Amino acid sequence: MIRTILIDDEPRGLSALSSMLQAYCPELEIIAACSEVTDAKEKTKTLDPQLVFLDISLRDKTGFDLLAELDPVNFEIIFVTAHNQYTLRAFQYSATDYLLKPIDEDLLVKAVKRAVKRIEASASNNVSTLLYNLNRLHAQKEMKLCVPSLKGFDVIDIQDILYCEAGGVYTNIHFANRAQICSSKGLSEYEKLLTDSGFVRPHNSFLVNLLHIKQYIKGEGGSLILSNNKEIVVSRRRKESIIKSMKEIYKF
Template identity: 35%
Template sequence: MLKAIIIDDEPDCVQLLALQLNEHCPQVQVLAQLTSPEEGLRAIRNLEPDVVFLDVEMPRMNGFQLLEQLDDIPFSLIFVTAYNEFALRAFRFSALDYLLKPLSVSHLTEAVRKAEKRHRIDQRQLDLLRFQLKEGQYPSKIAVPFQTGVVFVELKELVYCEADSNYTKLFLSNGKNYLLSKTLREVQEVLEERNFLRVHRQYLINLDHIKMYHKGDGSYLVMTGDVSIPVAKNQKDRLVQKFGWL
């Protein structure tokens, strides 16, 4: 049984989330429903929850300021937000779980499933998220969660991404690679505005790492590390738009 606390300054949102958890997530026991961030902070310290559902924007003390009051974050954290698409990309960059208002039952059950695995929050993930939301720009890194923690990958070192069923393999210029529990489409949504391009149904590339382009029926790119990446016919025009030299 997961012990949960809900902290959101909107009473209707708190009540709705509690009702949905009760109906769709029987493994979750809601210990407290709070609309005051100060009361939420006290509840976290006193009740020691397994998971906290936390609104980002609240009066007097926002979600980040609340977390700064804690010496440690030993619980799973799920942000609840009504942010726009840019901000949602920020959550994806930081690999932090979030629920978008109005709440979706399927997203809620998936977030709870992840919370059951008790992945520990890395402070750098919060710093990454806060930087994007505050500065309104993308960072130079992306957080990649794995079984025992989180690794932070410099985007300039990421050569290409390869689809692997419901996962994505990330290949770096230093020869390292990581397996991300996201589909390539999800990764594309995060990186497509950071000089990355989907050139094939199976590949997303970093345009800065292209070394050579081979034309013909079987067009392909040679990337850093001399890796060959096929180019789909319907993606050639997008390369032309990016470079103008094909």
């Protein structure tokens, strides 16, 4: 069953759509029907829908305004509206479909089938991604890294690295269980070596081990709190890729 939320500021519209879906689309489970924007925002955030039917013209906002507040959007969207001037903008949000009121039964069924197909394909990809990332993190626990320094070199376990910090042409490597090391290689070199081993670069000056991130704090770019309570700022332009990497690993 596909977890589905209906959002329309007209109760009659909600009732009509719900009845049609129950009659023609038994693969959908309607987990919420919302006529208020505040309620819709809360339910969409907490109930983890896979599919949302969204009216574009709401009372005090548009459906696009709601989506902007929910960013990132992790569900398929079927827009429903009495107006067709929003078509282009709807598909800029990668909508599965766009239905005009009054809703045609055949078009509704076709739209739902397309949405279900996309959801199932996404679920398959998510499983593959999860298995890949689990294997990658497992491999990290077995990998070692040779770090050149001014005195010679150190052989370290990758999993023990908290983060790497740029220090001019050098890199300071910080650990969970030992003193930091100053490497004679630059941070860009470590980014090439460690990106495929579960490290992300939230800022030009830092490279962070995903295994040691315990919290993300929202903000313009936000910040990461590591397992040793170190806070590292995320640059605005890297925010999206950092959150994506965390979601791929931890599936939140």
